[in-house]
Amino acid sequence: MGRLAEILNHLQQGNSEMVSNLTRKAIEEGISPKEVLDRALIEGMNIVGKKYGDHEIFLPEVLLAAKAMYAGMDVLKPLFLKEEVPHRGRIVIGTVQGDLHDIGKNLVGIMLKGAGFEVIDLGNDVPPEMFIEAVKREKAMVIGMSALLTTTMPVMGKVVELLRQEGLQDRVKTIIGGAPVSKEFAQEIGADAYSYDSANAVKSVKELVDEVKERYGGNP
Amino acid sequence: MEGILERLKNGQILVADGATGTMLMQRGLKPGEPPECFNLTHLDIVREIAQLYLQAGADLLQTNTFGASPLKLSSYSLEEKMEEINRNAVLAVREIARGRAYISASCGPCGRLLKPYGDIEPEDVYNSFRRQIEVLIGVGVDIICIETMIDLTEAQMAIKAAKALSPTTPVIATMTFDPTPRGFYTVMGVSIAEAARGLEEAGVDIIGSNCGNGIENMIKIAKEFRKHSTLPLIIQSNAGIPEMHDQTLIYSETPEFMAEKAKELISTGVSIIGGCCGTTPEHIRALRKVVDSSVKGGDLPR
Numbered sequence: 402m403g404r405l406a407e408i409l410n411h412l413q414q415g416n417s418e419m420v421s422n423l424t425r426k427a428i429e430e431g432i433s434p435k436e437v438l439d440r441a442l443i444e445g446m447n448i449v450g451k452k453y454g455d456h457e458i459f460l461p462e463v464l465l466a467a468k469a470m471y472a473g474m475d476v477l478k479p480l481f482l483k484e485e486v487p488h489r490g491r492i493v494i495g496t497v498q499g500d501l502h503d504i505g506k507n508l509v510g511i512m513l514k515g516a517g518f519e520v521i522d523l524g525n526d527v528p529p530e531m532f533i534e535a536v537k538r539e540k541a542m543v544i545g546m547s548a549l550l551t552t553t554m555p556v557m558g559k560v561v562e563l564l565r566q567e568g569l570q571d572r573v574k575t576i577i578g579g580a581p582v583s584k585e586f587a588q589e590i591g592a593d594a595y596s597y598d599s600a601n602a603v604k605s606v607k608e609l610v611d612e613v614k615e616r617y618g619g620n621p
Numbered sequence: 622m623e624g625i626l627e628r629l630k631n632g633q634i635l636v637a638d639g640a641t642g643t644m645l646m647q648r649g650l651k652p653g654e655p656p657e658c659f660n661l662t663h664l665d666i667v668r669e670i671a672q673l674y675l676q677a678g679a680d681l682l683q684t685n686t687f688g689a690s691p692l693k694l695s696s697y698s699l700e701e702k703m704e705e706i707n708r709n710a711v712l713a714v715r716e717i718a719r720g721r722a723y724i725s726a727s728c729g730p731c732g733r734l735l736k737p738y739g740d741i742e743p744e745d746v747y748n749s750f751r752r753q754i755e756v757l758i759g760v761g762v763d764i765i766c767i768e769t770m771i772d773l774t775e776a777q778m779a780i781k782a783a784k785a786l787s788p789t790t791p792v793i794a795t796m797t798f799d800p801t802p803r804g805f806y807t808v809m810g811v812s813i814a815e816a817a818r819g820l821e822e823a824g825v826d827i828i829g830s831n832c833g834n835g836i837e838n839m840i841k842i843a844k845e846f847r848k849h850s851t852l853p854l855i856i857q858s859n860a861g862i863p864e865m866h867d868q869t870l871i872y873s874e875t876p877e878f879m880a881e882k883a884k885e886l887i888s889t890g891v892s893i894i895g896g897c898c899g900t901t902p903e904h905i906r907a908l909r910k911v912v913d914s915s916v917k918g919g920d921l922p923r
Contacts, residue, residue: 456801456802456803456806458810459806459808459809459810460738460808460809460810461738461809461810462810464734464738464739465737465738468737498652498653499651499652499653499654500652500653501653501696501697501732504734504808526653550652550653551863551870552646552650552651552652552653553652553653555652556652581863581870583864
């Protein structure tokens with residue numbers, strides 16, 4: 402079995418130690434960090450995400466696989482000299498103000514990182530203004546918002562509204578998710594996308610990022 | 622009052638109450654406010670809801686303590702008020718029940734993921750439940766209701782804490798399942814067979830499911846539980862899956878619809894039937910009627 406396939410397997414099994422060791426070995430053997438990142442770590446999380454979406458595995462397996470991915474990333478990070486770890490775009494995520502439920506949001510964060518995005522996680526109970534400040538500061542292309550409580554869903558509308566007031570609605574796309582949230586609700590508040598699970602969220606974020614890049618190039 | 626477990630053993634079917642959270646929201650609970658804070662500030666409303674469910678015919682009245690474990694309260698910086706919140710909730714229900722209904726002490730998830738998936742030790746979860754349940758049992762409740770669980774270990778910690786404090790106080794444990802193409806599983810991947818086995822091992826008296834599903838899925842869940850356990854079953858269904866209309870949340874299942882479907886829960890052998898999110902005193906009244914007119918419960922005095 403090739404080294405990368407080995408990492409891929411151990412990542413799916415959630416074995417952080419093996420992923421860390423094998424990543425180190427792969428580098429010693431002359432495989433480029435970028436290749437390990439794309440073909441083992443990101444590819445591994447891609448498979449995990451798909452299996453999760455198909456209900457073949459559940460949240461615990463995903464969380465362990467994510468830990469294994471981070472273990473591999475920790476080995477690679479110092480090797481991307483001076484430059485940042487290459488990423489597909491910067492995404493700001495958070496559970497909206499008044500809501501402390503973050504399992505779903507964390508899972509989406511894991512999957513986005515696993516797909517090669519840089520994720521700025523603002524945590525839970527995030528006020529609308531904080532989302533706006535963060536996208537300006539980080540030059541992010543997408544805001545991902547989560548809510549579990551029906552009472553906190555309206556905060557999502559506020560964020561969309563604030564973006565519009567700042568004239569940022571074309572540079573920064575919004576995507577929402579969470580148990581009570583629906584496609585119809587997204588349309589109602591003017592969010593750019595809605596996603597029903599984490600795998601679908603990754604797909605939608607890719608599309609949103611491509612949209613922004615097409616319009617503004619790599620640096621919005 | 623005769624013990625709950627004896628009544629269930631004699632084939633009686635009991636009616637539990639309906640939603641608390643959605644009722645509190647209609648009465649002024651603000652977005653992001655923990656429902657348990659009403660135990661400090663609006664006990665009149667907590668009593669009013671218990672009164673409405675008692676009048677609707679509920680045999681079990683839940684305390685407003687779902688999120689009142691020290692771990693959960695700490696995320697709202699309310700940990701110091703833990704004892705007062707739990708005590709007030711029990712006293713409020715007791716004032717209404719006055720021997721006409723059982724006081725069921727609600728204990729929900731701690732809100733954190735256990736190691737190795739999350740950052741908290743199972744032992745800390747055990748201690749958190751133990752502290753909450755010690756207050757509940759100390760003030761005086763008829764049954765402990767551990768509910769909306771998705772992690773089997775967490776549910777087991779809560780059951781064991783309750784049984785360690787009082788082996789004779791009956792314990793209910795319910796988990797929340799999602800329908801998948803491969804059957805029902807909790808978010809953490811626990812199947813109904815695993816739930817039945819694991820909860821029973823921990824010493825639970827009554828098992829079942831609450832939240833997450835409308836009554837049609839709950840019938841399937843009850844049937845699956847029946848296959849894997851001989852313990853009395855409890856089902857507390859949502860009034861359907863919520864839908865947004867003009868920024869208002871609508872739960873689509875009417876009292877009549879739920880009551881009609883509840884007949885199948887009864888024929889499956891479910892012993893306690895109540896409601897979860899979106900259910901109202903009207904739903905409970907309709908369930909009461911169906912339970913009273915069912916063959917098993919029809920000729921028994923209340």
